[in-house]
Each structure stands twice: as structure tokens, then as C-alpha cells.
Amino acid sequence: MIEFDALKKNWQNQKSAADMKPDFDNAVSSSLSKLKKFEKRILKINIAKTTGIILIVFLFIWSMLFASPVSTLTIIAVAMLVIAIVIFWTKYLRIQLRTTKLNVNENSLDFIDDVLENFSAQRELFKKDFRLFGAVLIIIINILYLDLLNGMQLLERVGFHIFMSAALLAVLFVGIKFRMRRFKKENEPIENELIKMKEDLENIK
Amino acid sequence: MIASEKEKKFSIVFKENKDRIFRLCYASLNNKDEVDDLFQEVMINIWRSLESFRNESKISTWIYRITVNTALLFNKRFKAKSSRFMNFEPNVLDENHPHEDSFIKTFDEDLKNLHKAISQLKKQDRLIIGLFLEDMSYEEISEIVGINTNYVGVKINRIKSVLAKTMEGMK
Numbered sequence: 001m002i003e004f005d006a007l008k009k010n011w012q013n014q015k016s017a018a019d020m021k022p023d024f025d026n027a028v029s030s031s032l033s034k035l036k037k038f039e040k041r042i043l044k045i046n047i048a049k050t051t052g053i054i055l056i057v058f059l060f061i062w063s064m065l066f067a068s069p070v071s072t073l074t075i076i077a078v079a080m081l082v083i084a085i086v087i088f089w090t091k092y093l094r095i096q097l098r099t100t101k102l103n104v105n106e107n108s109l110d111f112i113d114d115v116l117e118n119f120s121a122q123r124e125l126f127k128k129d130f131r132l133f134g135a136v137l138i139i140i141i142n143i144l145y146l147d148l149l150n151g152m153q154l155l156e157r158v159g160f161h162i163f164m165s166a167a168l169l170a171v172l173f174v175g176i177k178f179r180m181r182r183f184k185k186e187n188e189p190i191e192n193e194l195i196k197m198k199e200d201l202e203n204i205k
Numbered sequence: 206m207i208a209s210e211k212e213k214k215f216s217i218v219f220k221e222n223k224d225r226i227f228r229l230c231y232a233s234l235n236n237k238d239e240v241d242d243l244f245q246e247v248m249i250n251i252w253r254s255l256e257s258f259r260n261e262s263k264i265s266t267w268i269y270r271i272t273v274n275t276a277l278l279f280n281k282r283f284k285a286k287s288s289r290f291m292n293f294e295p296n297v298l299d300e301n302h303p304h305e306d307s308f309i310k311t312f313d314e315d316l317k318n319l320h321k322a323i324s325q326l327k328k329q330d331r332l333i334i335g336l337f338l339e340d341m342s343y344e345e346i347s348e349i350v351g352i353n354t355n356y357v358g359v360k361i362n363r364i365k366s367v368l369a370k371t372m373e374g375m376k
Contacts, residue, residue, distance in 0.1 A: 002369040010316050011338040014228055104250045104274040105257055105267070107351030108329075111274040190280050197277065197329045201352055 053089070057082055070147065077143035080136065088133045095121050112198045119191045126179045134172035138165050215252055222268045225339055229269065232323050232335040233276040247275045262348065269341065270349045273332050315372075322371040326364065333357070334364045 064070060064078045098118050104111065142161055149157045230243045250271050258267055323331050329350075336346045343361070347354040 002365075002372050004365060007315060007319055008338050008340060010313070011228070011319070012225075012340065014224075014316065101253075102274075102278070104271045105254050106274070107270065107349060108273055108277060109351030111351075112277065115278060190278075193280075194277070197327075200327065201329055201350060 057085070073143055074147045077140045080143075081140045084133055084136045084140070088129060091125060091129060095125055109198065109201060112194050112201075116191065116194055116198070119187050122187065123180075123183060126176055126183070130172070130176060130179075134168070137172075138168050141165075141168060211252075211255055215255055218251060218255070218264065218268065219248065222265070225265070226268065226272050229272050229332065229335045229339065230276060232320070232338075233273075233279075233328060233331050235324055239279070243276060243279050246279065247272050250275050263345070266341075266345050266348055269336060269339070269345075273336070273349055276332055277328065318372045318375045319368070321375065322368045325371060326367065330360070330364050333360055334368065337361050337364075 061078060061082065064074065095118065098121075102111070102118070103114060106114065141164055145157075145161060145164060149160055152160070226247055227240070227244055230247060231237065231240050234240055234243060251268065254271060258264070262270075323334060326334065333346060333350065336349060341349070343354045343357045346357045346361075350357070352360070
């Protein structure tokens with residue numbers, strides 16, 4: 001007969017590895033100071049990245065709209081491109097950030113739900129949003145080339161539009177395939193494990 | 206919360222809870238070599254969540270909640286993925302932390318068998334029984350895991366009978 005009360009006492013008296021090494025506290029505090037430095041570095045990197053993106057977008061708009069005379073169509077296309085990039089990039093970064101800042105304060109079932117929701121958002125981003133972004137990108141590029149190829153013959157222009165669209169489509173197709181394969185390999189096993197855990201915790205028969 | 210205040214609070218939380226966190230981390234893993242990594246990840250999550258602790262629950266319940274959630278998601282593959290994004294790999298403990306062998310050497314026979322039996326359970330069951338062995342009440346476990354108190358009772362009784370059977374077989 002197993003005495004769980006005695007085992008409980010025994011369990012709680014286990015000499016912890018944390019107690020067995022005098023350097024343990026120092027090691028943890030050194031790890032934390034490393035973390036603090038890392039967090040500061042990440043903040044600096046994020047500020048630099050955001051500044052860089054703003055600068056690139058600004059230069060792009062400036063060169064497209066003010067460096068040479070442009071049509072209203074080009075202005076619309078550039079505006080659409082900037083909006084599309086900002087929307088997609090914000091969504092992408094938000095999901096990435098959520099992955100690193102999961103709320104571990106919640107109860108486990110809510111926590112698992114959050115993680116699963118995050119996985120599903122990542123999948124949807126590439127299944128739906130990225131495709132939509134790709135379609136918008138193809139339309140925008142075609143609008144831009146409508147202006148740029150103005151001097152060429154109709155057949156050449158049509159050929160160019162078809163080639164550009166096909167090339168973009170191919171790049172997007174490969175990008176989505178590659179991303180989905182990575183998702184299947186990296187995320188799906190964890191996702192399946194969490195789904196099983198959730199089912200097991202919820203369904204007591 | 207200003208930095209030094211946070212550090213002070215963390216240091217108290219760490220000193221008072223390191224043993225129970227370590228025990229739960231150890232119980233939750235099948236591969237005991239990963240216990241340092243998991244322990245460190247729990248510490249990092251506690252550090253990051255410290256400002257959000259509002260004294261609405263007992264500190265031990267809060268600590269266990271973080272430990273259980275970190276352990277549930279602890280996965281080398283996921284860790285590699287998030288570290289790639291975060292570019293942060295804390296490994297300070299590796300050289301200072303005693304290997305699990307020296308930890309297990311301090312166990313008596315019953316404890317060794319208990320650990321062996323626990324390692325045969327599902328991850329979520331290993332954590333639930335770990336909380337039970339830490340003397341958490343059913344209500345507290347329910348608060349941590351998010352399942353109803355009656356379910357906690359049913360679950361623990363089932364786990365206990367599986368453990369008893371496995372341990373009897375070891376004698």
C-alpha cells in the first residue's frame with residue numbers, strides 16, 4: 001500500500017539542486033542581468049528597425065511622387081502599396097510579438113487556448129492575408145507599370161504585364177509553400193500536443 | 206515598478222520558491238537533462254510577469270501557474286523557434302548548475318520509484334500530481350490548471366491509483 005501522505009513529506013524534503021550548489025543564486029542573477037541587457041538591446045533594435053522602415057517608405061514615396069512628374073494613377077498605386085505593406089507588416093509583427101510574450105499568468109486551459117489561437121493566427125496570416133497581400137501587390141505593380149511602359153508598343157506592354165504578374169505569382173507561391181512547410185514541421189507537432197492536453201484536461205469521463 | 210524594486214521583489218520570490226519550482230520542473234520532464242533550461246525559462250517568465258502580479262491570488266499559486274504553463278509549452282523545437290526570433294539563449298546555469306544525477310542521488314528508494322512512476326505519466330498529469338505533492342489544495346490546483354475542483358479530485362485519484370500500481374510493481 002502506497003502512503004501518499006508520507007510520500008508528500010518526502011517529496012517536499014527533497015534536497016533541491018538549487019540548494020546543492022552555493023553558486024546557484026549568482027548564476028540566476030547573472031542570467032537575469034543577461035536578460036535585462038538583452039531586453040534593452042531588443043528595444044534598441046526595434047527602434048532602429050522602425051526608423052529604417054519609416055525612412056525607406058518615406059524615400060520611396062518621395063522618389064515616386066516628387067522626383068519625377070507622375071500621374072494620379074501612380075500616386076494611387078504608391079498609396080495602395082504603402083497601406084498594404086503597413087497593414088501586412090503590422091499584423092505580422094503583432095503575431096510574432098505575441099509568440100514571445102505569451103501570458104503565462106493565466107490558468108493553464110486559458111493559456112493553452114491563447115497559444116493555439118496564436119498558432120492559428122500565424123497559419124491564417126500566410127493562408128489568407130499573405131495571399132490577399134500578394135494579389136494587391138500584383139495589381140499595384142501592374143498599375144505602376146501602366147505608367148512606366150507608356151512609350152512601348154501594346155504587345156510589348158501586354159507581354160511585360162503578363163511576365164511581371166507571373167513572376168510575382170511564382171515568388172508568392174514558393175514563399176507560401178515554404179512557409180507552410182516550415183509551419184507544418186515546427187508548429188504542428190506542438191499544436192497537436194497542446195490540443196491533446198486540452199482535451200485530456202477538459203474531458204474527464 | 207522601478208528596476209531596483211523589481212529586482213528586490215524577484216530576489217525574494219526566487220529565494221522563497223526556487224525549491225518548489227525546481228521540483229515541479231524536474232517532475233514535469235521526461236528528459237531530465239533539460240531541467241536547467243526549463244528552470245531558467247520559468248525564472249525568466251517570472252521576471253517578465255512580476256509587474257503583473259496583483260496580490261489577487263497567493264504568490265505560490267501565481268508562481269505555480271507560471272511554472273505549469275512554462276512546462277506545458279516547454280519544447281526544444283518551440284524554444285529554438287522563439288529564440289531564433291528573440292536571438293536570446295540564456296545558458297548561464299549550464300556551467301554552474303549541478304547535473305540531475307547528483308540530484309537523483311539524494312533520493313531514497315521510495316522517492317526514486319515515485320519519480321520513475323511519475324515519468325511514465327502524461328505531461329499534464331505529471332504537473333498535476335507535482336502540484337498535489339507540493340501540498341496544493343484541490344481549489345488551488347483548479348485555479349492553476351483551470352479545471353473544475355471536482356475534476357481535479359477525480360484526476361488526482363486516477364493518477365494516484367496509476368502511480369500506486371506502477372510503484373507496487375517496482376517493489
